[in-house]
Amino acid sequence: MLLPHRNLLILAGLWLVCGIAAVWLPAALPFWQIGGGALLAAMLADGWLARTIGKPLRVERRTAQIWPVGVEQTIRLRLSSGGRALRGQVHDRYPPLFAAASQPQPFRLDSGKWTEIAYHLTPTERGEHRFGLVQLRIVSPFRLWLSQHDAGEAEAVRVFPNFARITQYALLATDNRLSQLGILRRRRRGEGSDFEQLREYRRDDSLRQMDWKATARLRKPIVREYQDERDQQIVFLLDCGQRMRSRDDALSHFDHTLNAMLLLSYVALRQGDAVGFGTFAHPSPRFFAARKSVGSVQLLLNATYDLQPTVLTPDYLAASELLCRQVRKRSLVVLLTNLRDEDDSTLQPSLAQLRQRHLVLVASLRESGLDGILQSPVKDFDDALGYAAAIEYRRARHVQLARLRAEGVHVLDTSPPQLPVALVNQYWAMKRSGTI
Numbered sequence: 001m002l003l004p005h006r007n008l009l010i011l012a013g014l015w016l017v018c019g020i021a022a023v024w025l026p027a028a029l030p031f032w033q034i035g036g037g038a039l040l041a042a043m044l045a046d047g048w049l050a051r052t053i054g055k056p057l058r059v060e061r062r063t064a065q066i067w068p069v070g071v072e073q074t075i076r077l078r079l080s081s082g083g084r085a086l087r088g089q090v091h092d093r094y095p096p097l098f099a100a101a102s103q104p105q106p107f108r109l110d111s112g113k114w115t116e117i118a119y120h121l122t123p124t125e126r127g128e129h130r131f132g133l134v135q136l137r138i139v140s141p142f143r144l145w146l147s148q149h150d151a152g153e154a155e156a157v158r159v160f161p162n163f164a165r166i167t168q169y170a171l172l173a174t175d176n177r178l179s180q181l182g183i184l185r186r187r188r189r190g191e192g193s194d195f196e197q198l199r200e201y202r203r204d205d206s207l208r209q210m211d212w213k214a215t216a217r218l219r220k221p222i223v224r225e226y227q228d229e230r231d232q233q234i235v236f237l238l239d240c241g242q243r244m245r246s247r248d249d250a251l252s253h254f255d256h257t258l259n260a261m262l263l264l265s266y267v268a269l270r271q272g273d274a275v276g277f278g279t280f281a282h283p284s285p286r287f288f289a290a291r292k293s294v295g296s297v298q299l300l301l302n303a304t305y306d307l308q309p310t311v312l313t314p315d316y317l318a319a320s321e322l323l324c325r326q327v328r329k330r331s332l333v334v335l336l337t338n339l340r341d342e343d344d345s346t347l348q349p350s351l352a353q354l355r356q357r358h359l360v361l362v363a364s365l366r367e368s369g370l371d372g373i374l375q376s377p378v379k380d381f382d383d384a385l386g387y388a389a390a391i392e393y394r395r396a397r398h399v400q401l402a403r404l405r406a407e408g409v410h411v412l413d414t415s416p417p418q419l420p421v422a423l424v425n426q427y428w429a430m431k432r433s434g435t436i
Contacts, residue, residue, distance in 0.1 A: 001148040002047055003137065008144040011039055043144055050140035050147040057081060057109070059134045059152035061092065068162040070251050072122045077134060077152075079107060080114035088139045088146065090117055093132030095157075097125045104137075123159040124250065126258075127306040131155040160305040161258040162251075163297075198222055232273040232436050233290050234427075235327050235358075236261050239337035240307065241281030241314040246338075248368040248416060254309040256416035257336045257365070262300060263420045264334070264427055269294045271431070277304075278326065280319030281312045287326055316343060316350035324353060332359045332436050334423070339364040341396045351409055359436060361410040363423055364401070368415050370394065410435075 004012075015036055022032040062076040077090060091104035099122040109115050123129070134152035139145075198214055201221030214222040238261065244254035251259075265275040269292065276290030277300070288303050314337065323333065333354050339347070339362070354360050373390040376383070401411050410430065414422045430436050 002050060003146040003148055005139065005144050005146050008043065011144075015039055042142055046140045046142035046144040049142070050138070050145045057086065057136055057138075057149070057151055059090075059136070061131065061134065061152055061155060063131075063155065063157060067123050067157050067159045069123050069126045069159050069255055070162050072120050074118055075121050077117045077119075078114060079109055079117065081109045081111060085109065085111045086138055089137045091135040091137075092119070093135060094121055095123075095129035095131065097129065098123050104135075125308075126159045126161060126255070127308065128156055128158050131157065158305055160301045161255065161262055163259075163262055163301065199225055232268075233327075233329055233331040234264070234268050234273055234275050235290055235323065235331045235333050236265075236275075236277035237319060237323060237333055237335045237337075238277055238279045238307075239281055239314050239335075240279050240309050240312070241337075242309065242311045243314075243338040243340075244309040244365075245311075246367065251416070252309065253338060253365050253416045254307075256419055258304055258307070260363070260420040260423045261304075261334075261336060262297065264423050265300055266294065266297050267424050267427065269296055275300070276327070278319070278323050279307065280316075280322070281314040282307075282310055283312075285319075285322065287322075290327070290329075290331070314343070315346055317346040317353070320350040320353045324357065327358070330358060332361060332430070335360065335362045337362070337364060338367075339397070339400060341400050344400070351404070351407070355408065359410070361412065361426065361430070362404060363412040363414070363419065363426075365419065366397075366413055366415050368417075371415075 015032070018028070018032050018035065022029045058080045060078040060080075062078065064073045067073060075092065075094070077092060079090065085108075087106070087108040089104040089106055092100075094100050094103075100119060101121075102119045105117050105119060107115060107117055132154055133150040136149045136151055137146040138149065140147060198211060199222070201210070201223050205223050209223040209225070211222050211224045238257065240254070244252065244257065246253045261277065268275050272292065274290040274292045275296060276288050278287045279285050286303065286307070288300065291299075316335075316337075327333075335351075351360055351362070370390055370393065373386055374394070376387075378384050378387050397413075401413055404411050410426070412419075412422060412426050
């Protein structure tokens with residue numbers, strides 16, 4: 001396919017201007033006609049040469065092996081030439097739901113050489129997406145035409161929840177610098193329930209920790225050190241309903257929730273606990289049976305990467321009934337949702353059913369937009385109505401959460417971006433207090 005180059009459009013424009021001038025200067029008419037004929041001949045010759053180029057380039061796309069949502073990736077296109085020097089533009093047909101920069105890009109390639117072009121791409125939706133063929137526009141020898149070709153290969157990529165927090169957690173955990181994430185891990189020496197090791201006595205140790213037999217044998221004070229109880233089970237109950245489609249930033253509330261679930265799963269698996277999850281408010285509810293080992297994080301990623309929020313209204317009672325049939329062992333059930341006061345008709349019996357066998361933690365997302373309304377100055381009547389509605393909504397929410405706490409339900413109320421760290425801190429607090 002041939003497209004006119006900018007040079008051709010400029011020359012055609014000049015020729016038309018000269019034609020207007022020739023109307024007023026009849027003596028210039030023959031020169032204008034000769035110029036038109038020369039331009040036409042050059043166009044035809046250059047078009048024929050451009051078509052003989054065929055498909056002169058080979059294109060190889062190099063992408064990341066793992067794609068976390070919302071994280072910018074660098075895509076590299078390697079262009080290699082055959083027997084002639086070429087120049088033009090390259091445009092990669094990336095998935096339409098991705099955000100790209102610097103497209104299309106110019107290139108210049110010497111005969112028998114290769115070059116590499118890089119551009120940045122940010123996946124904004126999880127799931128499976130496809131790259132199309134790479135589009136090339138080659139400049140013709142006289143630079144009057146652009147010869148358009150497709151090259152390379154189509155390619156499918158999977159976009160997973162953002163696991164950057166997991167990687168960062170693993171690195172900081174190795175160096176004992178978890179406070180940089182905002183995670184407050186307070187280790188209580190000797191106050192767990194599972195024996196971990198023997199060690200020498202320290203000034204702040206309790207006499208209850210003394211191991212007198214080891215002390216007598218080694219002839220120096222030896223204490224027993226315990227760790228928090230392992231072999232617990234955590235099951236996430238993930239709301240896929242319409243409220244989770246809301247966005248306060250680049251990620252939806254659902255994506256923030258998935259990030260939080262994956263981070264806490266990694267933390268719990270490192271502690272020797274088992275992790276599983278179930279979904280509700282989804283046409284095809286999923287269930288991932290609780291299992292151990294840090295390698296289960298990859299299985300969780302594979303099980304959640306294509307989950308999307310729906311337009312369904314959450315039915316908490318149906319979700320709890322299904323979970324109780326699937327999970328028999330006593331577990332910490334973490335309900336990840338966005339509560340409303342109109343949910344009480346199904347929420348209350350649902351939590352009552354879960355608490356008969358399990359420990360329940362409700363993590364409810366708080367819209368950042370509500371805080372913005374409450375902090376903005378009231379300038380007119382519409383602002384006053386919005387402020388009053390926000391106050392009433394916040395009051396009803398506080399009443400609902402207070403009622404849940406009074407019934408013995410652990411409640412976490414936080415904004416979506418703060419949920420991952422807040423959920424891990426809540427887990428540590430419950431672990432250290434012996435609640436789980």
